[in-house]
Amino acid sequence: MDCLFLPADCPARLAEATPVCWLPAEGPARQVHLAEVAAAAPAALSLVVPIECCSAFAVALPTRKARWLAQALAYAAEELLAESVDELHLSLGEVLEDGRYRVIAIRRQLLAGWLEDLRAQGLSVVAIHVDADLLPREATQLLLIGERGLLGGSPEPRLAFAATQWPLLAEGCPAPRHAHGDAAAAPPLVDDYQPLEEPYRLLATHRAAAVNLAQGEFAVELGGSGLSYWKPLLATLGLILVVQLGFNLAQGWYFDRQAEAYGEASLALYRELFPQDTRIVDLRAQFTDHLSRGAGGQAGFLRLLEHVAxxxxxGTPVTVSQVDYNEDRGDLALQVQAGDFAALEQLRQQLAQAGQAVQLGSASRDGAGVSARVVIGGGA
Incomplete structure (x- = not known):
C-alpha cells in the first residue's frame, strides 16, 4: 500500500500545492505536491501524520473490556492533556510492559480537515499512523532524516526534535539506543547506527505494530479494516451476480416455454400414431409400452425369418416369392416355388427340425414346377 507522509509543518488544510512525501508500494520515496499524488490515483493510501501535531503518552485503564475502554480512556487521559479531551481524537495502542496502554491524541478537527481535503482530491485513506510511532518497537529507536529527528521504540515517548539536540535527549533514553539515518556518519551516544538510502521505507515496514488512528468515528468513516479499498470490487462482483441471476431466470423461462412446446408436439404425434388411445395419463409410459409391444412383434418376425433363411x-431347392407375417397369430406365411413335391417336403422337414410348427398347403403344379403356401410359427 502507498504511504503519504505529511510534512512536519503541515497546514490545517491541504491543497494541491501542499508538499508531501509519497512512498509508492514499489519504488523510492518522492517529495512532490499533493496534486501529483492525486494524478497518480493510487487505489488506497496509508496516511502518516507528523508527531508534531500529536501527543503520545500512556495511561492505566481500570478495564480491559472493549465496550468500556473508550469511556475509561477519556477520563484517564483528561488529566494528562492541556486541551479539552472533547476536542481530541484519542487512539488506543498496545499494552506496555507495565500494564499501561499506549495512547496517541490529535485534534479531531485537524484530522477531519485533512481527510476531507484528501477525499476532495480523490484519494482514499484506509489507515492513519504517526511517523515517530512507526519506528521499530525494540529498545530506543532513533531516526534522523536531514535536520529532523524522530524518537520512538519500546519506551513511552514519541518525539520529533532537531537533529543537533540529540545529545541533550540521549541521557534520558534507555540503552540500547539503535539509530538509523540518511547521513553517512553516526550520531553520538548510540549503540549502533545503520545508514539508510530510504529512511521512509523503514517507517512503512512497521505499520502493522503501530497505533492506527482510524478508530472510533474515523474508523466508521474510513472503513478502518480497509473495506473502502474493496468497495469498488465488491460492487462490481455484486453487479455480476445480479446479471448472472437475471440471465439464469431468463434462461429458465425460455427452457420452460421450449419444454411446453415439445410436450404439445409429442402429444400431437402420439395421438396421430395411436388414435385408439383416447385417455392419456402418462404420455412417456404409454409411448414406451407401445414401443415395447412393437419391438416384441418385430422380434418374432425376425426369429421366424431366420429359421427360413x-x-x-x-441347399433346399425352393424359391420364396412372397412373405406375410401376422403379428396377432405370430405366424409367417411363405409362397414358394419348387421343382417338385419332394423339394417342398424337404423344406417342411427342415423347418420342423428347427422346432417350428409347419403347415404345408395349397400345393399345385405351376408349369414345369410346383408352388405351395407354407405357414410356420403360431399354431400352424
Missing part, C-alpha cells in the same frame, strides 16, 4: 442355406 437357415433352411434355404442348407
Amino acid at each position: 437357415n433352411a434355404l442355406a442348407e
Whole structure:
C-alpha cells in the first residue's frame, strides 16, 4: 500500500500545492505536491501524520473490556492533556510492559480537515499512523532524516526534535539506543547506527505494530479494516451476480416455454400414431409400452425369418416369392416355388427340425414346377 507522509509543518488544510512525501508500494520515496499524488490515483493510501501535531503518552485503564475502554480512556487521559479531551481524537495502542496502554491524541478537527481535503482530491485513506510511532518497537529507536529527528521504540515517548539536540535527549533514553539515518556518519551516544538510502521505507515496514488512528468515528468513516479499498470490487462482483441471476431466470423461462412446446408436439404425434388411445395419463409410459409391444412383434418376425433363411442355406431347392407375417397369430406365411413335391417336403422337414410348427398347403403344379403356401410359427 502507498504511504503519504505529511510534512512536519503541515497546514490545517491541504491543497494541491501542499508538499508531501509519497512512498509508492514499489519504488523510492518522492517529495512532490499533493496534486501529483492525486494524478497518480493510487487505489488506497496509508496516511502518516507528523508527531508534531500529536501527543503520545500512556495511561492505566481500570478495564480491559472493549465496550468500556473508550469511556475509561477519556477520563484517564483528561488529566494528562492541556486541551479539552472533547476536542481530541484519542487512539488506543498496545499494552506496555507495565500494564499501561499506549495512547496517541490529535485534534479531531485537524484530522477531519485533512481527510476531507484528501477525499476532495480523490484519494482514499484506509489507515492513519504517526511517523515517530512507526519506528521499530525494540529498545530506543532513533531516526534522523536531514535536520529532523524522530524518537520512538519500546519506551513511552514519541518525539520529533532537531537533529543537533540529540545529545541533550540521549541521557534520558534507555540503552540500547539503535539509530538509523540518511547521513553517512553516526550520531553520538548510540549503540549502533545503520545508514539508510530510504529512511521512509523503514517507517512503512512497521505499520502493522503501530497505533492506527482510524478508530472510533474515523474508523466508521474510513472503513478502518480497509473495506473502502474493496468497495469498488465488491460492487462490481455484486453487479455480476445480479446479471448472472437475471440471465439464469431468463434462461429458465425460455427452457420452460421450449419444454411446453415439445410436450404439445409429442402429444400431437402420439395421438396421430395411436388414435385408439383416447385417455392419456402418462404420455412417456404409454409411448414406451407401445414401443415395447412393437419391438416384441418385430422380434418374432425376425426369429421366424431366420429359421427360413437357415433352411434355404442348407441347399433346399425352393424359391420364396412372397412373405406375410401376422403379428396377432405370430405366424409367417411363405409362397414358394419348387421343382417338385419332394423339394417342398424337404423344406417342411427342415423347418420342423428347427422346432417350428409347419403347415404345408395349397400345393399345385405351376408349369414345369410346383408352388405351395407354407405357414410356420403360431399354431400352424
